[in-house]
Amino acid sequence: xxxxxxxxxxxxxxxxxxxxxxxxxxxxxxxxxxxxxxxxxxxxxxxxxxxxxxxxxxxxxxxxxxxxxxxxxxxxxxxxxxxxxxxxxxxxxxxxxxxxxxxxxxxxxxxxxxxxxxxxxxxxxxxxxxxxxxxxxxxxxxxxxxxxxxxxxxxxxxxxxxxxxxxxxxxxxxxxxxxxxxxxxxxxxxxxxxxxxxxxxxxxxxxxxxxxxxxxxxxxxxxxxxxxxxxxxxxxxxxxxxxxxxxxxxxxxxxxxxxxxxxxxxxxxxxxxxxxxxxxxxxxxxxxxxxxxxxxxxxxxxxxxxxxxxxxxxxxxxxxxxxxxxxxxxxxxxxxxxxxxxxxxxxxxxxxxxxxxxxxxxxxxxxxxxxxxxxxxxxxxxxxxxxxxxxxxxxxxxxxxxxxxxxxxxxxxxxxxxxxxxxxxxxxxxxxxxxxxxxxxxxxxxxxxxxxxxxxxxxxxxxxxxxxxxxxxxxxxxxxxxxxxxxxxxxxxxxxxxxxxxxxxxxxxxxxx
RNA sequence: GGCCCGUUCGUCUAGGGGUUAGGACAUCAGAUUUUCAUUCUGGUAACAGGGGUUCGAUUCCCCUACGGGCUACCA
Numbered sequence: 001x002x003x004x005x006x007x008x009x010x011x012x013x014x015x016x017x018x019x020x021x022x023x024x025x026x027x028x029x030x031x032x033x034x035x036x037x038x039x040x041x042x043x044x045x046x047x048x049x050x051x052x053x054x055x056x057x058x059x060x061x062x063x064x065x066x067x068x069x070x071x072x073x074x075x076x077x078x079x080x081x082x083x084x085x086x087x088x089x090x091x092x093x094x095x096x097x098x099x100x101x102x103x104x105x106x107x108x109x110x111x112x113x114x115x116x117x118x119x120x121x122x123x124x125x126x127x128x129x130x131x132x133x134x135x136x137x138x139x140x141x142x143x144x145x146x147x148x149x150x151x152x153x154x155x156x157x158x159x160x161x162x163x164x165x166x167x168x169x170x171x172x173x174x175x176x177x178x179x180x181x182x183x184x185x186x187x188x189x190x191x192x193x194x195x196x197x198x199x200x201x202x203x204x205x206x207x208x209x210x211x212x213x214x215x216x217x218x219x220x221x222x223x224x225x226x227x228x229x230x231x232x233x234x235x236x237x238x239x240x241x242x243x244x245x246x247x248x249x250x251x252x253x254x255x256x257x258x259x260x261x262x263x264x265x266x267x268x269x270x271x272x273x274x275x276x277x278x279x280x281x282x283x284x285x286x287x288x289x290x291x292x293x294x295x296x297x298x299x300x301x302x303x304x305x306x307x308x309x310x311x312x313x314x315x316x317x318x319x320x321x322x323x324x325x326x327x328x329x330x331x332x333x334x335x336x337x338x339x340x341x342x343x344x345x346x347x348x349x350x351x352x353x354x355x356x357x358x359x360x361x362x363x364x365x366x367x368x369x370x371x372x373x374x375x376x377x378x379x380x381x382x383x384x385x386x387x388x389x390x391x392x393x394x395x396x397x398x399x400x401x402x403x404x405x406x407x408x409x410x411x412x413x414x415x416x417x418x419x420x421x422x423x424x425x426x427x428x429x430x431x432x433x434x435x436x437x438x439x440x441x442x443x444x445x446x447x448x449x450x451x452x453x454x455x456x457x458x459x460x461x462x463x464x465x466x467x468x469x470x471x472x473x474x475x476x477x478x479x480x481x482x483x484x485x486x487x488x489x490x491x492x493x494x495x496x497x498x499x500x501x502x503x504x505x506x507x508x509x510x511x512x513x
Numbered sequence: 514g515g516c517c518c519g520u521u522c523g524u525c526u527a528g529g530g531g532u533u534a535g536g537a538c539a540u541c542a543g544a545u546u547u548u549c550a551u552u553c554u555g556g557u558a559a560c561a562g563g564g565g566u567u568c569g570a571u572u573c574c575c576c577u578a579c580g581g582g583c584u585a586c587c588a
Contacts, residue, residue, distance in 0.1 A: 011588045046587055111586085127515045128584075161586055179518070188516055196586040203588050227517055227583040250518085253581070257524080260580060305525095308537095312526060316536055335526080338581060342524050345538045355551095391551045402550095417548090467547040479549030 004036025005217045008062075009207070011043040012054035015280035015289060016061045018341075019222065019254040019263060022306045026251060027220045028067045029307070029329040036217070040072030041210060042083045045200045052283055055083075061277040065299050066322050079214045084206045091201035094209050094239070095162045095194050099142075103238035104194055106160045107131075107141035108153055130190035133168040162195040164204075164235065172230040177218075177249040177331050184230040192231055204228060208235040211246055220249045220331070223338075224262075249331050252310045253338040263341050265289065273343040277302070296395030297346070301353040305346045309339045319352055351394040362386035365396040366403075373400070375407045384489050388481040402480070406489060409498060410476025413505065417478045421469035422506045429459055429466045430473070434499040443492040445484035452484075473502035 008024040010016060031038040040062070042055055059074055071077030081087055098104035109117075109131075117139065118129040136143060141163070142150040154160065170186045194205040201209070211219060229248055236245040254263045257271060268275035268289060279291035292302050304320050312335075313320075313328040320328070354362070363382035370377040385406055389399055400407075432455045440447045452470075456463045471483050474495065480486065487495050 009588095013588070043588065049587060107586095114586090122514095129515095130584080159586090163586095182517075184517070190584085193586050198586080200586085202586070207588090222582095223518070224582055224588090230517090252519080255581075262581080308525070310525090314527070316527075318525095318537060337519055339526090340524060342538070345525065348538055392549080462547090464547045471548065477549085481550080483547080 002217050003215070004031060004034035005039065005215050006031045006036060006220060007039035007041050007211070007214065007216055008067075009041040009043050009210075009221075010058055011046065011049070011203075012051060012058065013046070013049040014051050014054055014282070015276040015278075016054075016058045017263075017265075018275050018277065018292075018306070020058075021061065021065055021067075021277055021302075022254065022309060023220065023222055023251060024062055024067050025065070025303060025306055026311070026329075026331075026334070029326050030218065030220060030331065031070075032326040033329055037070045038068065039077070039079075039214060039216070040069040040075070040082065041214070042073050042085075043203065043206065044083060044085045045203065045206050047085070047198070047200070057278065057280060064293055065277060065303055084201070084210065087206075087210070088200060090213075091205050091209055092195060092199065095201070095205060098164070098194070098238055099162060101238070102165065104162050104164050105136075105142040106150055106154065107136075107139065107163045107191075107193075108145075108158055108160050109139050109141070113140065128188070128190070131163065132190045133166055133187065136163075136165075136191055159197040161193045161197050163191040164194055164231070164238070166191055166231075166234065172233055174229055174233045174248060176226070176229070177247055178252075178334050178336060179226070179250060182226070182229065186234075189231055189234065192228075204231055204235065208232050208239070212236070212239070212241050212244055215244070216246045218249060219246045220251065223250045223253050226250045249334070252335055254309065255338045255340045257341050257343065267341075271343070273346075296397050297350050298353050298396075301350040302346070304353065305349040309341070310335050319349075319356075347394050354393060354396065355390065359383050359387045359390065362390060362396070362399065366399040369397060369400040370407065375400075377407065381406070381489060384485070388485045388489075392481060405475040405477075405480070406486075409501065410474075413476050413502075414472050414478040415509075417468055417472045418506055418509055421465070421472075422509070425459070425461060426466050426469050427503060427507070429456060429461060430470075430499055430503050432459065433470075434496050434503075437492060437496055437499075440492065443488060445482070445488045448487050449484045469506075473506070474498050 006027040008027050010020055028038050030036070040059070044050055044055075055073065062069060069075050071079065071082070073082045095104060099106070114131070117131070117135060121129040121135070131139065138144075143165075145153070166189045167186045171183050172186055172189070173181060173183050176182055192204055193202050195201055229250065233245065236242055255261065256263050256267050263275065265275060274290040274292045274295050276289050276291050277293060279294045280289045281287070282289075293299070300321065303322060303325070307320060307325050307329075308318065311329070311333055314333055315328075317328070360383065363379060363386045366382045366386055367377060367379065370382070385403055386399060389403055393399060393402065433452065436451050436455050437448070440451050452467075453463055456466060467483065468478065471480060472478060474483070474486060474490065490498075
């Protein structure tokens with residue numbers, strides 16, 4: 001068994017898509033489990049689609065997600081450079097090798113020539129209008145031209161591409177780790193361009209050459225590459241690298257939550273959830289797209305969610321840490337069908353992972369939020385708040401969003417509860433409570449509870465009748481964390497203040513002005 | 514159009530020739546809770562259709578339908 005070496009090879013054409021994160025994750029899990037190497041290679045062979053900042057974005061995203069790179073653009077390594085644009089000359093050399101061996105050829109056809117050919121075939125009712133073993137003999141290339149003519153054209157600087165010479169017949173078989181055997185007739189393949197007229201390799205050439213050179217053992221990538229996998233196999237054969245050919249695993253795609261099709265950026269805008277790991281601003285349009293990080297997702301939750309989209313451990317376990325995923329992961333438990341992206345499940349994972357955090361960690365989140373808004377909060381208070389808010393939140397920012405009343409008098413009160421529950425009895429209870437609370441020492445939840453019970457009992461009321469309106473008086477809302485703990489955190493003085501001011505305001509709301 | 518891949522509750526999925534087809538999210542109901550959330554209990558809900566093979570098919574085979582991907586000098 002050879003040393004496991006896998007690569008994640010995105011092209012820097014924009015923000016890293018969440019599907020890309022999953023592909024990277026599966027590569028990473030496999031690498032770690034097999035004690036192999038995880039490589040990050042940047043496939044920037046299309047200078048037209050290059051987007052500045054995209055590479056840095058990819059690196060930062062992977063870092064945030066906890067996907068560690070052993071070798072690659074930033075990490076370096078024995079096979080540097082890891083950016084294909086910096087390896088340009090290399091590919092040309094290999095392409096020429098193919099030409100020499102008769103597996104590839106020069107083609108001088110212009111855009112118009114190609115179009116004319118496709119038109120002609122279309123009119124003739126041919127199914128695939130491609131540059132292939134039947135059409136190539138009608139085109140301008142080194143197969144139809146004499147070697148003299150070819151040489152002259154190249155000498156003269158005529159633009160040319162190098163195309164793969166696909167065999168006229170035969171079947172190409174490939175063994176996919178997820179899909180089993182996949183066979184394609186050679187006649188279905190076209191003579192793909194290997195080197196473009198700008199001298200850059202196409203994906204197919206660069207990918208195969210680099211995977212060979214970098215000694216990649218397993219190619220784990222999205223299903224969109226399955227149709228061209230036979231072509232890659234053919235390339236390995238043409239180079240004589242069959243023995244070194246990696247094993248392939250083509251992952252099922254991530255689909256739109258509703259309707260059909262691949263998940264795309266548009267869905268994010270349309271349905272209101274992120275599709276990128278980090279917030280991304282398109283440098284060309286200035287358009288901003290939401291990120292999972294900024295939306296409040298924990299990286300471990302996103303990873304957990306993504307891992308289970310297309311793979312399952314077979315044990316029923318749903319909650320995983322990265323280490324657990326590494327232990328349990330296996331390629332043969334990856335499904336074949338595309339998976340719809342369900343943001344609700346992602347939220348659930350976030351909630352679960354948030355629950356798994358210690359109160360101290362959560363307090364850290366809260367402290368950062370209060371700092372940003374310049375609210376006063378001690379670490380002790382933050383921890384107390386977090387301990388009672390913990391079970392109620394799905395996102396860290398909800399700590400403050402749902403707990404704003406810990407830091408100031410409510411700006412408004414739940415009108416429905418006030419009109420329903422505010423009455424002379426409640427007013428009497430409030431007055432009594434305000435006085436009684438003064439003597440509660442220490443001012444803790446238990447003692448407060450006792451006082452509330454005593455006050456209501458003395459007046460002959462049921463606690464249930466005033467507790468809800470009490471909550472509204474303190475927090476403004478009809479729901480929230482444990483009320484007695486809330487009072488403890490707010491403290492005696494502030495509690496009594498809010499009681500007094502509530503009595504005033506509630507009475508006012510009773511008399512219509 | 515052609516080629517390739519796929520199809521179990523609304524969603525993610527387990528399972529596999531004979532099962533009450535299991536779990537999770539979502540949803541609904543009940544319990545707990547002063548309330549909300551949590552938690553607990555329970556419910557609704559699926560093998561795309563048609564042919565084979567077989568004593569028996571959701572499971573194996575074929576066809577159809579549907580979905581997806583690819584079909585660039587993009588990756």
